[in-house]
Amino acid sequence: MPVRSAVPQPQSRAASPGRPGAAGVLAGLAGACHPLPAAAVTGFAAALAVAAGRGLPGAALTAGAVAAGQLSVGWCNDRADLRRDLTTGRRDKPLVAGTASPAAVTRAAALALLLCVPLSLASGLLAGAVHLVAVTAAWAYNLRLKSTAVSWLPYAVAFGLLPAFVTLGLPGAPWPPPWLTAAAALIGTGAHFANVLPDIEDDLATGVTGLPQRLGARRSAALAGLLVLGSTAVLVAGPPGAVTAYGWGLLAATALTLLLTAGRPGRVPFLATLAVAGADVTLLLFRLHG
Structure with missing residues (x-):
């Protein structure tokens, strides 16, 4: 499939004049975070925490850390893919459609990543470290590994470590x-x-x-x-x-x-x-x- 020769300029991406209001910014950020996979992974982690015996407070803490990590990964992914999405005309992506700005997505990804650190470590030092390794693997996929033959490895690492993040937060810090x-x-x-x-x-x-x-x-x-x-x-x-x-x-x-x-x-x-x-x-x- 040939690459389109003309790359849309940033000013052509906004469909309406002026800057979007707060509701528009939030809607654009929500669309750029990959909401369906983020919600699915967060729900899986919360359900696993309940099943493992961490109780509702532990499940809520787990869900908060995983949600922050997933949001950071989703926003990082869309920001890293912006140039490619512009080239292929991905109008379904908020950054291409102009409903979210690159600066806003970058700030949101950084903030979510910063929040992920204390939320993860609140489950314990080892548990938190394991979850941060998983999030790091996902960021490595976005920024480099998605274009290599080991593109599958960050997924295997990140998902494989998710149960460990849950169980290591239990008394005695058992591995799954x-x-x-x-x-x-x-x-x-x-x-x-x-x-x-x-x-x-x-x-x-x-x-x-x-x-x-x-x-x-x-x-x-x-x-x-x-x-x-x-x-x-x-x-x-x-x-x-x-x-x-x-x-x-x-x-x-x-x-x-x-x-x-x-x-x-x-x-x-x-x-x-x-x-x-x-x-x-x-x-x-x-x-x-x-």
């Missing part, structure tokens, strides 16, 4: 069981491959050559499905005790969902991945409570 870490890493890596599917051609046109772009849409979609299915299988078979009827049903439903959404256009595979992740969280709650 290996099956839980593996399942989280698999679902995160699968989400990476599914998330880039709609943008592979634009990515290649602007020099983004992560592993999914190198593999191509068909193989990346297949790999995303296998990774998500593997995550569900680990959650079903990993914990001690007999597999529940819900677990077997979820495994079958996951396979069917991935089969039906394979090759579908747009963000359908990514949304299917989020749906499977939500079902996995439900299974996890059942297994942790016996």
Whole structure:
């Protein structure tokens, strides 16, 4: 796909004269933070904290730290991608559409990152350090690794460490069981491959050559499905005790969902991945409570 030769100038991006009011600025920032993935990851962390026994205060503290980290990552991502988004004409992105300014997004990302530090460390020094490593991995993806063959690695690290952030905040600071870490890493890596599917051609046109772009849409979609299915299988078979009827049903439903959404256009595979992740969280709650 050829790159458009004319890059829109910043002053052409605003559809209406004058500066947006406070409500417009907030709306633009909300759209630029990748709200759906941020809410999904924050909800997963909060549910896991409740299931692990941290109680409502601990779950709220966990959710606050994860939300701050996710907001910083989302805003960093849109700001880092601005030039490429302008080149490909991504009018659905607030920075390109002019509903958010680069300076505002930069300030928001920095503020969220600063807030993430004390919120993370409030769960304990080790727990906080683990979460900050996960956030650092996500920023490394945005700023450098997304265009390399190890583009999947920050997702595996960030998602794989999320359960550790939760459990290390418990009395005695226990590490999570290996099956839980593996399942989280698999679902995160699968989400990476599914998330880039709609943008592979634009990515290649602007020099983004992560592993999914190198593999191509068909193989990346297949790999995303296998990774998500593997995550569900680990959650079903990993914990001690007999597999529940819900677990077997979820495994079958996951396979069917991935089969039906394979090759579908747009963000359908990514949304299917989020749906499977939500079902996995439900299974996890059942297994942790016996």
